[in-house]
């Protein structure tokens with residue numbers, strides 16, 4: 229199922245997409261308890277690409293993702309039953325669960341429905357009312373490529389389950405609810421960035437998220453630059469175990485520094501001078517991990533400013549420094565990601581390029597001058613398979629608003 233959604237073009241008009249999904253909903257075989265009198269509802273949630281600030285979220289640091297026009301949509305009919313029946317169009321698979329007795333260990337199926345049930349469980353724990361429904365979902369977010377199909381699924385679910393008229397927590401709080409579902413119910417130890425970006429995204433902007441305070445500031449995208457995502461087509465081998473190791477190394481670094489420096493509870497409290505003062509206390513690998521995190525937070529702040537003033541040279545430098553740091557200090561890049569960045573930076577008009585997401589495979593993100601998207605796509609499609617033997621995907625993406633009901637032009 230690893231390519232679910234990846235071949236679908238987001239270019240299809242919204243109305244055509246809505247019509248196809250509603251048709252699919254209407255075609256479901258009849259079921260008793262189906263509240264056919266209720267009008268169908270359409271909700272959506274975007275995937276995201278992180279511009280910069282990698283592995284900083286679980287260190288209470290700064291990240292700069294943008295919600296993108298690769299989205300999961302759910303068409304649904306509310307019903308009176310306290311349960312959900314959902315069909316994934318990509319997988320052509322229908323799964324269901326009941327609200328009663330939802331609990332992390334007991335309910336888990338080790339399938340995609342866990343992300344949906346986990347969101348329901350976490351919403352209920354947060355005291356939010358749940359609306360049962362029967363629905364169909366479709367997606368243009370490639371699965372497992374680092375564009376956060378899982379967070380898109382969770383945030384779309386949070387809207388699908390919402391009781392009409394009930395008050396809804398703000399996007400930051402709702403993102404935290406969904407993150408708890410993924411952490412505790414699905415059992416994936418993710419930070420809050422993905423859900424936050426999918427919930428709170430704003431068209432024309434990236435979001436500067438402070439993962440310590442769970443607050444955000446919209447940061448205008450640099451005018452005239454396009455965002456291009458290149459998928460290396462390589463699986464995130466060793467991804468989750470290496471991710472957990474990196475988290476422990478960062479926690480150990482904060483703990484060891486905190487033994488000497490009052491008030492340090494996470495790497496967010498450490499600056500470069502403090503890290504240098506304490507380097508002798510840290511195992512060499514831990515010191516390198518800490519150096520990446522401490523400097524990456526600074527690069528996020530500098531990137532927001534460079535985007536604001538349109539400083540292309542600074543953007544190039546900051547993306548390059550982030551990529552090199554992830555490759556050499558944090559050691560989460562891969563030969564495929566390095567090759568993809570190298571190819572992109574050899575194309576005239578590509579301003580900046582780096583790996584994005586947790587690493588070990590997945591995607592790169594590039595900022596590109598008008599007209600250079602075609603040359604970038606051509607270079608990647610020709611050179612990348614030669615270098616790696618893998619088939620890449622290239623997505624020109626646009627920034628969009630965060631999750632909510634689908635608004636259609638009338």
Ligand code: ADP
Pocket residue numbers: 232233316317318319339340341343366367370371372373374375376377378379381
């Ligand atoms: P990503 O980087 O895309 O978030 P994850 O491994 O975190 O990768 O999440 C991918 C999982 O999300 C899939 O294995 C599946 O369980 C679920 N998922 C994503 N998109 C869909 C879809 N269209 N239909 C069903 N499940 C999906």
Ligand code: MG
Pocket residue numbers: 376377378379422
């Ligand atoms: Mg995910």
